[in-house]
Amino acid sequence: MIKKTGFYILLISLVLYCSGPFLWQLITSLKPDVELTTIPPIFPEHPAVMHYMSIFEGHPFFRIILNSAVVSSSTTVLSLIIGSLAAFGLAKLRIRYKTLILGFVLSVSMFPPIATVSPLYIIIRALGLRDTWWALIMTYTTFSLPLTIWILTNFFREIPNEIYLAARVDGCTTFQAFYKIMLPLSAPGFYSTAILVFIFSWNEFLFALTFTSTQVSRTIPVGIAMFPGLHEIPWGDIAAASIVVTIPLILLVFLFHRRIIEGLTAGAVKG
């Protein structure tokens, strides 16, 4: 009995520890400015949505959210297309230097972004792509390819070879076998990968900070980091903005936590 109570106390503290900072930000976002500085700083006495109004009025917040949405979803689609083709090739076709290629792909995932950011900046400036969606989409797609390829290769490998070969014998070309047979069978792997890649691109900061300079292409992390505050930091507005941009992610986590966990572990533990 005592053991059980102890277990539940631990569980509750774990839940509080994990969600506490977020809940605190939620509470902050609902406080009118005067209440932000009151002590004790517990609940808002007069909850207000003024900060939510002000982030959309005073700042180009819609545009920033749109940028992030476009960049993240394009990245997800592109890296799924390119990554699944590669994974299919590596899992089911005869390719020379297969282990070498997989090792190369894995080593790329270990590259520190800071080691590529300045040359990429020079290249992107030379191509005239600075401050465009394309600069980010191209970079994010590449950096999510290792994860995509590893997860999907694992999923494709688990599909029995007989199924693939039967399709080939029945007259499918390799590509038909890929999209008619392999893709539907590995749909769970696709969901997992898509969510992970989406979250990665939604969160990325270093490249976004370097390649964007105006709100034409600025993404959410950069928008939050550069939140205007000439004299004092607008804590209420920042809190509201962080709640707005985090809600999609929390929804993703609650709807798809099994898929996320599957993806994370397929990418890491099995690989």
Add this chain to the structure above:
Amino acid sequence: MTERESGNRYVIPALVLLTFVTIYPVSYVLYLSLYRRLLIFDISRFIGLDNYLFLFSDDRFWNALKNTVYFTSLSVSLELLFGLCVAVLLNRPFRFRGWIRAVVLIPWAIPTVVSARMWEWIYNTDFGILNYLIGSKINWLGSPFWALNAAVFMDVWKTTPFVAILLMAGLQVIPKDICQAARVDGAGGLAIFRRITLPLLKPVILVVLIFRTLDAFRVFDAIYVLTGGGPANTTETLSIYAYKVLFQTLQFGYGSTLSVVVFLCTGGISIFYIRLLSRGIKRTLHD
């Protein structure tokens, strides 16, 4: 068309992208690191290894290296410790386990920049909830003594879920009958954990260590937003120093040298862990 030719076609787009967006830039950074290149003055002069020699006398570099190593070792060991506890806790069957796992994932899913802003407010000296809860007036982010530890704590909060989820996956693979057999033989919970769970979990622990060490070593956004490297450079890590040299003072030569150092360190770390990992796997196979 032979099977092999068609196989290559599938892999080539990915390889082309990977080469142009990672291999080519890394070579370019190596090349730039041999130059004295100042974008604002239009200076570009080959100087060989001078930038690398300058590292030795650059106090700010040593300070950044020290901070990075401190940040990495402290946060990774705390994450492993907490992650292990959380994994063991959540590995038991109970009601609402799925939901609680989802809650545990929240810190991991929140963008780093957002969590840095959240913690900045929690750490606020006058109005932050932390000082209120512990009844202190500590200037967490403004004091050289606390700032780096505050960053470590934020990182631990954010990435423990990731560690816990991976370790939990490892725990589930461990056959239950081994533990039951040990229990029948009279082994206590702690002994089972030390003698059975931990050794069997070792490969997963190593994988977690690779990922987390590399991530922590190249830490940028968390600290950049939380403290900007301050106060007095006490939280400046290698990536932040390199970024400032590259994009604030626009010294692309020396900045590239610093990036190369980060690259070499992460390369070294991966090789070290991968050796450890393959040795561990070989030993398990021999047993």
